[in-house]
Amino acid sequence: MFRHVPWTHTPRDRAARIMGNVWLHLHPVLVRPRAVAWTYTWALGGLTFLLFLIVTVSGVILMFYYPPAFLQTMAAHQDIRYWVPFALFNRNIHAWAAEGMMLGAILHMVRVFMTGAYKKPREFNWGVGVTLLFLTGFLILSGKMIPWERLPVWASAPRGADLAGTTLLIEGNGFYKTIDDMRRANDCRYALFGGILVGPRSLLLFYVLRCVVLPLAFGFLVMLHFWRIRKDSFSAAPHRSDEAKLETWPHLVRREYLVAKLCLLAVLCLGFWGPVPEASNSLHAPWWIVWV
Numbered sequence: 001m002f003r004h005v006p007w008t009h010t011p012r013d014r015a016a017r018i019m020g021n022v023w024l025h026l027h028p029v030l031v032r033p034r035a036v037a038w039t040y041t042w043a044l045g046g047l048t049f050l051l052f053l054i055v056t057v058s059g060v061i062l063m064f065y066y067p068p069a070f071l072q073t074m075a076a077h078q079d080i081r082y083w084v085p086f087a088l089f090n091r092n093i094h095a096w097a098a099e100g101m102m103l104g105a106i107l108h109m110v111r112v113f114m115t116g117a118y119k120k121p122r123e124f125n126w127g128v129g130v131t132l133l134f135l136t137g138f139l140i141l142s143g144k145m146i147p148w149e150r151l152p153v154w155a156s157a158p159r160g161a162d163l164a165g166t167t168l169l170i171e172g173n174g175f176y177k178t179i180d181d182m183r184r185a186n187d188c189r190y191a192l193f194g195g196i197l198v199g200p201r202s203l204l205l206f207y208v209l210r211c212v213v214l215p216l217a218f219g220f221l222v223m224l225h226f227w228r229i230r231k232d233s234f235s236a237a238p239h240r241s242d243e244a245k246l247e248t249w250p251h252l253v254r255r256e257y258l259v260a261k262l263c264l265l266a267v268l269c270l271g272f273w274g275p276v277p278e279a280s281n282s283l284h285a286p287w288w289i290v291w292v
Contacts, residue, residue, distance in 0.1 A: 014249040024253060026230050030245035035234045036252045043259040044111055048104035048136075049222060050260050051097045054267060055139075056215060058094035062087070066146070068207035070200035073148045093271035098140050100267070102288055105136045125228040128221055135218050137288055142210035144286065148203055 007013060015029045034040055065084055066076050080087040109129060112118055118126035194201030246252070 011247065014247050018248050018253075024248070026226050027248045027252065028230070028234070029248055031234060031248050031252055032243065033246055036246060036255060038255070040115070042107070042111060043256065044104055044108035046256055047259060047263050048101055048108055050263055051101035051104060051267075052218065052222070054097040054264070055094060055101060058090050058097065059143075059211070061090050062094060063211060068146075068204050070148075070203055073146075073203065077147060088275075089271050092273075092275050093267055095143075095276040096270040097267050098143055099276055100263075102136050102140055105133050106288070109133055122228070122232045125225060125232060128225045128228065132218065132221050132225065135214060135221065139210065139214050139218065140286065140288070142206040142214065145202065145206040146210060 018024045018027055018029050062080070065080055065087060067073070080091055082088075112126070112129065118129075192205070193199075194205045
C-alpha cells in the first residue's frame with residue numbers, strides 16, 4: 001500500500017510520490033511557477049471536483065432513507081428532517097455542495113476563457129468542460145425535483161420544461177415537426193418529465209437520472225477531462241523562456257490540500273448553519289436558471 005519507505009527528502013522520492021499515487025499521478029513531476037500561483041487558477045477546477053465528491057457521498061447516504069415513491073416522498077423527508085440522526089445535517093451539506101459546485105463550474109469556465117486556456121491544443125477539452133457545465137446544471141435541476149416540494153413542482157420543473165422545449169430539433173416547433181409529427185405529447189419535454197404535466201412518473205425519471213445516469217456520465221467526462229489536461233500539459237505559460245520549474249511535491253500538492261481542507265470546512269460550517277435559502281414563498285427558479 002505504501003511505497004518508497006523510508007521517506008527521504010530527495011528529488012527522486014518526491015517524484016516517485018507523484019508518479020506512484022492514484023490521485024497525484026495526473027500531475028507532472030515538475031510544474032512552472034505560474035501554475036502554482038493563487039491568482040492564476042484560483043484552484044477552481046479542483047474545488048469543483050471536490051464538491052462533486054461531497055455531493056456524491058452525501059447523496060449516497062441520503063439514498064438509504066429516501067424511497068422514490070410518489071406517496072412516500074413527503075413522509076421520507078419528514079423522517080430525514082426530524083427523526084434520522086444527522087440526516088438533516090447531511091442533506092444541508094448535500095445542498096450547499098451542489099450550489100457551490102455550480103458556482104465553481106461557472107467561475108472555472110470564466111477563468112479558462114479569460115486566460116486563454118481553451119486555445120489549441122486544448123479545444124477538445126474545452127468542449128468537454130462545456131458539456132460538464134451543462135451536466136452540472138442538469139444534476140442540480142434533477143436534485144431539486146426529488147424533494148417534491150413547492151419549489152420543484154411550481155418553479156424548477158416548469159422552467160426546465162420551457163428550456164427543454166426551446167430545442168431546435170426535437171420539440172413541437174422544431175425542424176422535424178412535419179417529418180416526425182412532433183408535438184407536445186411526444187417531444188423532448190414529454191420524454192424528460194414522463195408526460196405533459198409534472199407528476200409521479202417525473203419523480204421516478206429524475207430519481208434515476210440524478211442517482212445513476214448523470215453521475216456515471218459526469219464521472220466519465222471528469223476522468224476524460226483530467227486525462228486531457230495531463231496530455232495537453234498545463235496551460236500556464238512561463239514568464240521567461242529560461243524559467244526553472246518547481247517540484248509538484250510539495251509546492252503544488254500543498255496548495256491543493258490546503259484549498260481542499262478550507263472548502264470542506266466551509267461546507268461543514270454551512271451544513272451546521274442551516275439549509276440553502278430557497279425563495280419558496282415567491283417560487284423563484286434557481287439562480288442559474290434565472291441567468292439563462
